[in-house]
Every structure is written in C-alpha cells, then in structure tokens.
Amino acid sequence: MTPTAIHPKITPIYQTSVFKFDDLDAVQQYFDEPGSRYLYSRNGNPNSDELAAAVNQWEGGAGALATGSGMAAIFAALMTYCQAGDHVLCAADIYGGSxxxxxxxxxxxxxxxxxxxxxxxxxxxxxVQPGTKLLLCETMSNPLLRVVNLRAIAEECHRHGVKLVVDNTFATPVITKPLAHGANLVLHSVTKYLAGHSDVTAGAVVAGTPEDAARLRQIGTVFGLTLSPMESWLSVRGMKTLRLRVAAHSYNAQQVAEFLEAHPAVEAVYYPGLPTHPQHVLATGQGHGLFSGMLSFRLPDDAAVVNRFMQRSQRFPFAPSLAGVDSSCSHPLYTSHRALTDEQRADLGITVGLVRLSVGIEPVEELLADLAHALS
Structure with a gap:
C-alpha cells in the first residue's frame, strides 16, 4: 500500500528529529513558504504543531507554541515582551515555580x-514603572484559589500600556478564556488539565495577535523550547476529553469542598464554588458555573496533624502536581511554594496547615469516605 492511500483518523507520531528533502529546490521552498513542510523538529513537528493548534482553538487565539513544560511556557511568554532593562509586575498570589x-x-x-x-x-x-512591560497573574491563584476579574485587570493594564499575561492552568479554557476578556497572552502547564492523565510534561502559550504568535515561534525555535512528538501526541489525546473531564473534576470538587467546609477538623476551605468564597459571584459569571477541580483547606498548623491526614488517606496520595484524573494532595509550604520568601508565604497564609487537593474524577462517594476516614 502506498503512503498516499493511508488516511489515519488519528495523527501518527512523527518520532523523527529531521525530515528529508529531494534537492536544493525543496529546501528553498521550506524557507520561501513558511509552513509548507518540515525541516527539523526543533523548528516544528506535525505533532507539536497539532497540539499548538488545539490549544489555540480552545483559547480563541491567533497562534500558539507548544513547549517542553509549563515553566518553558512562562519563560516564552516573558521573553515575548521583555529584554534587559525592562520591569515585570507579578500578582503576589502566584505559583512558586513562576x-x-x-x-x-x-x-x-x-x-x-x-x-x-x-x-x-x-x-x-x-x-507601574517607566520600563514596565507586562503583568503576570493566574485566573485562579495557586494555592488559595483567588479569582481575578480578568476584564477589569486587562483594562487597568492597557490603561498603563502594560501587556497582560495570564496563566490559565487551573481554570482551563473550558471554564474561562482570558483572551476574550482582554489578555494579550495565555499560558498553560499542559502537564495539568489539558493533558490530564499525569503522564506528560508539557506547556503551551497562546497569542492574541499574529505578531505575538510569530515572536513565540521564534523564541521556541531559538531557545529550543519545542515539545517532543510523543509528549505532543499524548497531550492531544488527552485534550479530546477535556470538556468532559473538567465538568467531572468540578462536580467532584464541589462535593468535596462542601464536605470539608462542614467538617469540624477543618479550619477553612478555599474553593470558588462555595458561596462563602470572596469571589464566588465573579467566578460564577466568569467561569460559566464551573469552578475547577482544585481546592485548598486548612488544618491546624501542626506537621504531625498534616502527616496523619496524608498517611491515613488512600485516595489522595501526596503527589506534588495536579489535575490528573486520579485525585492527589500537595503541600504548598513544602513543595510548590518553597521558592517564596518567608515573608511572601506569611503574607499569603501559606503555613504548615495548608493542604491543596487536586480532586479527580473517581466516584465522589469514594473520595468523601476516604476524607472522612483521613480526618477522623
């Protein structure tokens, strides 16, 4: 059977570092007609391009870059607008890696x-300073789930001539699409909800304009940030169920949050789906009634108490990542936010008693029974 007679429904994995050319004319075509063919997988690969296109479609952007991790996505976003001598603003509530x-x-x-x-x-x-180029924030902050009013913050940024870069990892475009609210760039740790199965390390940045999209592509190629074919293929496969998974994550997290809020061993719960959450009304409107599968809760500031909870829980293993189909827990003070100063952690309320849950899509009654056992 000739290759032209093969029509796969799913894009194959192009596990190759380089692509062949017939002659010099074919090479020249590559440079004269961008996107007409592939040369070297750092410059572009059908699988990484497919992932970039999928994330771009979800976010409603003008082009996207798939990267080797969420951190690489943050770096690419910053480099799109910044050079030596510039100044960056960042929301105090931010992922520790950022x-x-x-x-x-x-x-x-x-x-x-x-x-x-x-x-x-x-x-x-x-x-804002004379050299301020951008503001970096999260749609829903990690780990306290504070929700940003994207339209208001975009208007304030643009009033000062500052670009708005939004990390949309916790919310996903199923819940919120920051570009539609005025953001300039949107980034994701694809590792988390987009891929969704805890078997990929990847990132993505989506641009609001063709000019920014071209700059992202240049940064990805020159710095070597491009995602591998296999990771790209797995991420695309995961994204096919994104809408269903986010709905299931959100449903389960709502039940878990309500259970924890009523539990006498729990001092506080941070989840936008709770009416007691300070930004509940904003999150309801901005997120179309979905609130993600992420939540945090507070136990007494005693490491022994936290350890007992982690040791007794079977359905929420201590695994410092998030957003897989299987539930897990994490500890911001000991893992994701170690890089913050003591003062920053104190200001944010990140203490030994703060536990973050990534609520999966298992039967929710099993999750509630496990939490009741772990907290008893």
Whole structure:
C-alpha cells in the first residue's frame, strides 16, 4: 500500500528529529513558504504543531507554541515582551515555580520584578514603572484559589500600556478564556488539565495577535523550547476529553469542598464554588458555573496533624502536581511554594496547615469516605 492511500483518523507520531528533502529546490521552498513542510523538529513537528493548534482553538487565539513544560511556557511568554532593562509586575498570589523564575533568573537577564498584592491589582498606579512591560497573574491563584476579574485587570493594564499575561492552568479554557476578556497572552502547564492523565510534561502559550504568535515561534525555535512528538501526541489525546473531564473534576470538587467546609477538623476551605468564597459571584459569571477541580483547606498548623491526614488517606496520595484524573494532595509550604520568601508565604497564609487537593474524577462517594476516614 502506498503512503498516499493511508488516511489515519488519528495523527501518527512523527518520532523523527529531521525530515528529508529531494534537492536544493525543496529546501528553498521550506524557507520561501513558511509552513509548507518540515525541516527539523526543533523548528516544528506535525505533532507539536497539532497540539499548538488545539490549544489555540480552545483559547480563541491567533497562534500558539507548544513547549517542553509549563515553566518553558512562562519563560516564552516573558521573553515575548521583555529584554534587559525592562520591569515585570507579578500578582503576589502566584505559583512558586513562576516566582522562582522571576526571582532567581530574570535578574540575571537584567529584568526586574515586583509583586502586586491581590487587593491592588485593579489600581496599578503605585506599581507601574517607566520600563514596565507586562503583568503576570493566574485566573485562579495557586494555592488559595483567588479569582481575578480578568476584564477589569486587562483594562487597568492597557490603561498603563502594560501587556497582560495570564496563566490559565487551573481554570482551563473550558471554564474561562482570558483572551476574550482582554489578555494579550495565555499560558498553560499542559502537564495539568489539558493533558490530564499525569503522564506528560508539557506547556503551551497562546497569542492574541499574529505578531505575538510569530515572536513565540521564534523564541521556541531559538531557545529550543519545542515539545517532543510523543509528549505532543499524548497531550492531544488527552485534550479530546477535556470538556468532559473538567465538568467531572468540578462536580467532584464541589462535593468535596462542601464536605470539608462542614467538617469540624477543618479550619477553612478555599474553593470558588462555595458561596462563602470572596469571589464566588465573579467566578460564577466568569467561569460559566464551573469552578475547577482544585481546592485548598486548612488544618491546624501542626506537621504531625498534616502527616496523619496524608498517611491515613488512600485516595489522595501526596503527589506534588495536579489535575490528573486520579485525585492527589500537595503541600504548598513544602513543595510548590518553597521558592517564596518567608515573608511572601506569611503574607499569603501559606503555613504548615495548608493542604491543596487536586480532586479527580473517581466516584465522589469514594473520595468523601476516604476524607472522612483521613480526618477522623
């Protein structure tokens, strides 16, 4: 059977680092007609391009880049707008890995950073500097699930001539599409909900304009951020069930949050789906009634108490990542937010008693029974 007679329903895995050319004319065509064919997988591969196109379609963007991790996606987003001498604003409620990149590495590139408390995000007058290029924030913050009013923050950023970069990992485009609210770039740790099965490490950045999309592509090629074919293929496969999974995650997390809120051993619960959450009304409108599968809750600030919970739980193993179909728990103080200063952690309320749950799609009654046992 000739290759032209093969019509697979699913894109094959192009596990190749290089593509063949017949002659010099074919090579010239590659450079004269961008996108007409492939040359080298760092520059582009059918699988990584398919993933980028899928994320771009979900977010309603003008083009996207698939990267080797969520951290690579953050780096690509920052490099799209920044160079030596520039200044970056970042929401104080931010993933610890993002803070590590900003604190430890950007300064070496001559880029300064300062943090904006959650309550001041909608009035940046005292934070914007002459060289401020962008503000980085999360749709739903990690780990306290504070929800940002995207339209309001976009208007404030653009009033100052500042780009808005949004990490949409917790929400996913099923719940919220930041570009539609005025964001300039949207990024994801594809490792999490988009791929969804805890078997991939990947990232993606989506641009709101063709110019930014072209810049992202250049950054991905020059810095070697491109995702491998196998990881791209697995991510695309995972995304085929994204809508169903996010709905199931959200349903289960709502039940878990309500159970924890009523439990006498729990001091506080942080989940936007609860009416007691400070941004519940905003999250309801901005998220179309879905609130993600992520939540945090507070136990007494006693490591022994936290350890007993983790040791007794069978359905929420201590696994410091999130968003897989199987539930897990994490501990921000000991894992994701170690890179923050003691002062930053104290300001955010990240103490030894704070536990983060990634609620999976298992039968919810099994999850509730496990939590009742672990907390008893």
């Amino acid at each position: 803070a590590a990149l900003l604190n430890l590495e950007l300064s070496r590139l001559g880029i300064s950073v300062s943090y904006v408390p959650f309550e001041e995000l909608y009035d940046l007058n005292s934070h």
